[in-house]
Amino acid sequence: MTRDQKRRSYDAIVVGAGHNGLTAAAYLARAGLTTLVLERRAIVGGACVTEEIAPGCRASTTSYIASMLRPEVIRDLGLARHGLRMVPCDPALLVPFSDGAAVAWWSDRERTVRELARLSPADARTFVRVDEELKKLARYLQPFFLEPPPDVGARGLAGLVEALRVGRRFRGITGAEIGRMVAFLTGSLGDFLDRNYESEKVKTLLLANNVYGKHGGPYAPGTALGLLFHLLSGGEHGLQGFYGHVLGGMGAITQAMAAAAGGFGAEIITGASVARIAVANGRARGVVLEDGTEIGARVVVSNADPKRTFLGLLEPSALPADFRAAVAGIKMDGPCAKVNFVLAEEPRVTAMPAGFTTPQRALFTLVPSLDFAERCYNLAREGELPEELWVDCVVASNVDPSLAPPDRHVMTCFVQYVPYRLREGTWDEKRELLGDRVVKKIGEYAPNVPGAVVARQVLTPLDLERTYGLTEGNIFHGDLSLEQLFFLRPVGGWARYRTPVEGLYLCGAGAHPGGGVTGAPGHNASRQVLRDWKRRAA
Numbered sequence: 001m002t003r004d005q006k007r008r009s010y011d012a013i014v015v016g017a018g019h020n021g022l023t024a025a026a027y028l029a030r031a032g033l034t035t036l037v038l039e040r041r042a043i044v045g046g047a048c049v050t051e052e053i054a055p056g057c058r059a060s061t062t063s064y065i066a067s068m069l070r071p072e073v074i075r076d077l078g079l080a081r082h083g084l085r086m087v088p089c090d091p092a093l094l095v096p097f098s099d100g101a102a103v104a105w106w107s108d109r110e111r112t113v114r115e116l117a118r119l120s121p122a123d124a125r126t127f128v129r130v131d132e133e134l135k136k137l138a139r140y141l142q143p144f145f146l147e148p149p150p151d152v153g154a155r156g157l158a159g160l161v162e163a164l165r166v167g168r169r170f171r172g173i174t175g176a177e178i179g180r181m182v183a184f185l186t187g188s189l190g191d192f193l194d195r196n197y198e199s200e201k202v203k204t205l206l207l208a209n210n211v212y213g214k215h216g217g218p219y220a221p222g223t224a225l226g227l228l229f230h231l232l233s234g235g236e237h238g239l240q241g242f243y244g245h246v247l248g249g250m251g252a253i254t255q256a257m258a259a260a261a262g263g264f265g266a267e268i269i270t271g272a273s274v275a276r277i278a279v280a281n282g283r284a285r286g287v288v289l290e291d292g293t294e295i296g297a298r299v300v301v302s303n304a305d306p307k308r309t310f311l312g313l314l315e316p317s318a319l320p321a322d323f324r325a326a327v328a329g330i331k332m333d334g335p336c337a338k339v340n341f342v343l344a345e346e347p348r349v350t351a352m353p354a355g356f357t358t359p360q361r362a363l364f365t366l367v368p369s370l371d372f373a374e375r376c377y378n379l380a381r382e383g384e385l386p387e388e389l390w391v392d393c394v395v396a397s398n399v400d401p402s403l404a405p406p407d408r409h410v411m412t413c414f415v416q417y418v419p420y421r422l423r424e425g426t427w428d429e430k431r432e433l434l435g436d437r438v439v440k441k442i443g444e445y446a447p448n449v450p451g452a453v454v455a456r457q458v459l460t461p462l463d464l465e466r467t468y469g470l471t472e473g474n475i476f477h478g479d480l481s482l483e484q485l486f487f488l489r490p491v492g493g494w495a496r497y498r499t500p501v502e503g504l505y506l507c508g509a510g511a512h513p514g515g516g517v518t519g520a521p522g523h524n525a526s527r528q529v530l531r532d533w534k535r536r537a538a
Contacts, residue, residue: 306510366393381419
C-alpha cells in the first residue's frame with residue numbers, strides 16, 4: 001500500500017510489522033477494530049524475513065529456525081492457509097569435532113540415546129532422566145506463554161483471583177520439582193552439565209542448544225534457563241522442543257501473518273517510518289510519521305523494543321522519570337551477529353556422518369567445548385572480537401531448493417559472543433574482519449567452504465540495530481535473564497502490556513514472554529487491548 005490511505009483515524013495503529021506486530025494486528029482486526037500497521041522498511045517481517053542476498057539467492061537474513069511459534073497463533077490466524085509450511089529439523093542439532101567425530105540430537109529420543117551411548121552409557125541414561133524432568137517442568141511454565149505474567153501487585157479480591165490463577169498452573173507440583181525449577185531458572189548451564197554428564201562431547205551437544213543470544217558464558221548464573229525454554233512447545237502440532245525449517249525462509253511466516261491480517265481487514269503500509277507517538281493529556285492519540293503525516297488512533301500498539309518505544313518515540317514529558325530510568329537500565333548490548341553466504345558448492349563437513357541425506361546435512365554447530373564458549377564470551381564482554389567464534393550453520397537450500405539456483409547453495413550463520421561496543425575501532429571498520437573469521441572457523445570443519453564463497457552478507461550487532469531496528473543489536477529486545485523476565489519484563493510494575501501512557505501498549509519481544517519467533521507477545525498484547533476496549537465500551 002501507499003501512504004494515501006483511505007482514513008486518517010483508526011481504532012488501533014500498530015507500530016512495526018515484525019511478527020508480533022502482525023500477530024497483534026491480525027487479532028485486533030479479527031475482533032472488528034479498524035487497524036493500521038506502519039512499517040519503516042520496504043518489506044514486512046522485522047527480523048523474521050527472507051531477503052535476496054545475491055541474484056536469485058534468498059536467505060533468512062536474521063532469524064533462521066522456527067522453534068516456539070505458537071500453535072494457537074498458527075491455527076487462529078490460519079497461517080497454513082496462507083502458505084506457511086514447516087519441515088522438522090532432523091537432526092535438530094549436529095556438533096562436529098576436530099577429531100572427526102560428530103554427535104547428533106534427533107527428534108526420535110531413542111535414536112539420540114543410542115548416539116550418546118556410544119560416548120557414555122551413563123550419559124545416555126542421564127539424558128533420558130533429565131529430559132523427562134525438564135519436559136515436565138516446562139509443562140508447568142507452558143500456560144504462562146499465552147497469558148500475562150503473574151500480577152504481583154494485585155491486592156484484595158484481584159490479588160486472590162490472581163493467586164488462584166497462578167496456583168492452578170502449578171497444581172500437583174512437588175517440593176522437589178520446585179527446587180529443580182528454581183535451580184534451572186537461576187543456575188549455571190556449565191555447572192549443571194559438569195554435575196550430571198561425564199563426556200565432554202555430550203556436554204557440548206547440550207551447550208549447543210542453549211544460551212543463544214544471551215549474555216553470559218555457559219558458567220554464568222541463569223544460563224541453565226535455556227534448558228527449560230527450549231522445551232516449550234511449538235509448531236503446528238505443539239511439540240515440545242520442536243525445531244523447524246520454514247519453506248520459503250522465515251519470511252514465509254510473516255508473509256502468512258500479513259496475509260491473515262489483511263484478510264481480517266487490517267491495512268499495512270511499508271516505507272512509513274514513525275517518528276513520534278502522539279500523546280495528549282496522558283493518552284496516546286496516534287502517530288506522526290517522519291514525513292510529517294499525522295494519523296490518529298484510539299489505541300497505539302508498539303512492536304518496537306522498549307528502549308526505542310519509550311526513549312525514542314515518546315517525548316520525555318509523556319512518561320514518569322522513574323519509568324524512563326528503569327527502561328534505560330534494561331540490559332540490551334546484543335552479543336551476536338549474522339553472516340549469510342551464497343556458495344558454489346555444499347559444505348563438505350569432514351565429520352559429517354556417511355549416509356546422511358541432503359536435508360540431514362542442513363545444519364551443524366561449531367562450538368568445540370564449554371571452555372571455548374566461556375573464553376569467547378569473556379573476550380566479547382571486554383569489547384574484543386574473538387578470533388575463534390561460535391558459529392551455528394544452516395544450509396537452508398539443502399531443505400528448500402527454491403532458495404537458490406541448482407548451482408548455488410545458501411548458508412546462514414548465527415555468530416555467538418561478539419560485542420555491540422568494540423573496545424577499539426568501529427563495526428564499520430571491522431565488519432569484514434568478522435566475516436573473514438567466520439569463514440576461517442567454518443573452513444576448519446568444512447575445508448571446501450572458503451574457496452566456494454560466491455557472496456556473503458555480514459550483519460554486525462550495529463547492522464542489526466541500523467537495518468532491523470533492534471536497539472543495541474539485541475535480537476530479543478532485551479536480555480533473557482531472570483531479572484528481565486516474567487513480571488519484570490520490560491520493567492517491574494509494567495509487565496502486562498499496558499504502559500504509563502493510557503492507550504499505548506507494548507506487543508514486541510520486549511514484553512512477556514520474551515524473544516524468539518513465537519507470536520506470543522503479540523497474541524497476549526492484543527488480548528489486553530481488547531479487554532480494555534470492551535471495558536471502556538461498557
